[in-house]
Amino acid sequence: MSDLPLKGLRVIDLSRVFAMPYAAAFLADLGAEVIKIEGCRFLGADTRLGGPFGGPWPDDVPGELHWERNGVFHVLNRGKRSVTLDLNQTAGVEALRKLLATSDVVIENFTPRVMRKFGLDYPNLRNIRSDIIMVSNTGYGHTGPFSNYGAMAAALEPTHGSGAFIGYEGGAPNKISNSYTDFLASWTALYSVMAALLYRARTGRGLWIDLAMYQVGAAFMGEGLLDYAFNGRVQRRMGNRHEAYAPHNSYPCRGKDRWVTIAVTDEHEWKALCSVIGSPELANDPRFVDAPARVEKRDTLDAIVAQWTSSLDHYAAAHTLQAAGVPAGPVLDARDVFTDPHLVARKFFDHVQHPPETGVGRRPQLGRPWRFSAFKVPTPAAGPRLGEANDYVFKEVLGLSETEVAAMAEQEIIGSAPVGTRVPNPVPAEEQLRLGRLAALDRNYRKRLGIE
């Protein structure tokens, strides 16, 4: 096995919250040295402090080192180094400028004016490092009438059109949720940076990537947009059903909120389904003779299929159907995925050991959806402690003296603990459960995950 592909590259991660930190984490997985720039006073904008629900911290206890214990922060920032810099002080910006001169890629998601204010927008950055690759991620991009609007995925997702297509049959617009557009931006950043690295290797030139989440989201709705452009039509919301196939839906299974999905796409699968559910005569029933007839009678069909699934375990139903050649799968929740035999066999989750002083212990963490035969990605290091790389970066990389670094600490340009941030006050899990913000609370989760 050879070296990781991005070994020897330095990436500066100035980004906040979700989308871009996640993109930079994949670059770290692939071997780049990713230095996350944090501010001791800036933390409120990042995931170290948790969202409105608080955390997640181990067992909902923030603890004294709460900013080192956030599970979302850990996933998004694994394998990175952490440096603190107060960018409201000129000396902080100056140190950043020096660091950027040694770097290959910089990723930021400030509103457009911020990097300009620092004198570190792309035209200026090129003078510091001519072949740098810069990703600027904003909600709407650096040009156009919405360019100064803020962004969060929950507001952007319907704005870029998903609600026109997603929703229950006859119901209101709905959402994929779970910060969907953030992840589209993460994947787009990864794709753009990799293309730019190949371009730089060939031509010696860097470039600037203006990544607008609104635009990326709309591109992912492309088929629906183009249907409108050609036919003036807006496809209707169909829930889990399909305009050309039936049965095609989620069906209730045994247990609370358990479901199996079934998608019959041809005659062979239809006949197999009829046999599996113990009604082979349906295959010859004139009401269901072909796909258009089945689509028309989908209510009747769905009721028949649901009767069969409702007494079965969601995994068992899917296994039986797949054994007969029918596309089917259980609807897994976040508890199921950790123990799912397929993901376990593929070693999808990284098992990450955190520093003892944080009290986090060992936790399973999302891995990568791709594997390479030419090299293997090792388990990444845990998300970094705040400012843990200050000495490395300021002394070894930038060559500052002990005295100079001490002076920066004295002036609070660098540090290793948050300054002036609120102590988290989470909504208790039992309250969240009562309010429907949690679907369930499994206090035996450690045992199930094997991290007791």
Add this chain to the structure above:
Amino acid sequence: MLSDIRVLDLGQDVSGPFCARLLADQGADVIKIEPCDGDPARRTGPFAGDEPHPEKSIRFLYLNTNKRSVTLDISRPAGRSLLHSLARWADVLVENFEPRLRSSLGLDDQSLMQVNPGLVVTSISSFGSSGPYSDWKATDLVTSAISGLMYHSGDADKEPLRSALSQSLYVAGINGASATLVALYHRLMNGNVGGRVDVSVAECMTAHLVQASASYAYTGGLRGRRPAHGAPLEELMPCQDGHAVVSAQGSRPFSDVADLLGIEELKGPAFATAEGRIMQGEALEQLILQGLARWKKNDLFHAANKKGLVFGMAQGPDDLYRCPHLSERQFFERVHHPVAGDAEYPCELVRLSEESFRTRRAAPLLGEHNSEVYQRVVGLSEDEIEQLRNSAVI
């Protein structure tokens, strides 16, 4: 950016073709290899003008711009041998067949690495090349379900809701493109070693579970779908002419939301903190509904965002085609297709400071570039090509 990269696209339907299109968009020379009856996407509706026709499938038109098309029956020996000639020319081969079909199609590691050890072979499949589900059959509905993402979409009092427009296959497509570029960069740095890239559609969506997975792995708390009542923020809520998203995120205090919506009660201490707005969700919902009833979505969206509040609105294709912002950024581009006609396509994914994106050609007609590719790339004579045509290999 990728004008020196040569790609064979054996992808079908969405994930493989989107992966290859993303490479083509950045300048790669992409030859799409279709079976003699075409990529199955050509038979998938909706169609331009609602007329079923192999050159009018909207999915096909969208996912295959900037490519050339040849036909080739790779299940026959003569076809296999041509495929291997093309594989010698290429840097990348993209495919999304079911993993168990690979050997029978000559797409196994042994066959491909023998003809070109530097070839990057990107294989996208529903569940990846290994593991107990690798031979399971799936559609976008099934991969979304098994990924764990679907459980979290929709309303808590109804069934989990799938996304629309084949999202899991699109997300797998862009992951396939990124992973291909990673493998190419690795090849550049480590001496012409290609190899297999294994992309799982379901895992691409599982990778979206950042909050839900961390919540379970750190606390045992299981995140679910949107509760039926009491969660009015960062969610779609009805307004005068559609739906809007009211958000308390961002740097502004919640009293700014109260001012904008014109609801004085929202300034009460119960709603001043994030925790309070969760605990008092039902009361908050009633007040926000009252406020939204006075607003049209577009007016509210702009008024809020201009005040630094991060609001959203439910837009449809009609709104997006009229959007002045997308228009100024030239997101839509008119593409001419000789059979399907002209239309404004959603085009540029990101804006670059140089090497700017343009659609160089519309989706190809089936086998449009047979002569060109088999003559110039493979070096066949016109007679040889004619023979292949007669024996229905191409």
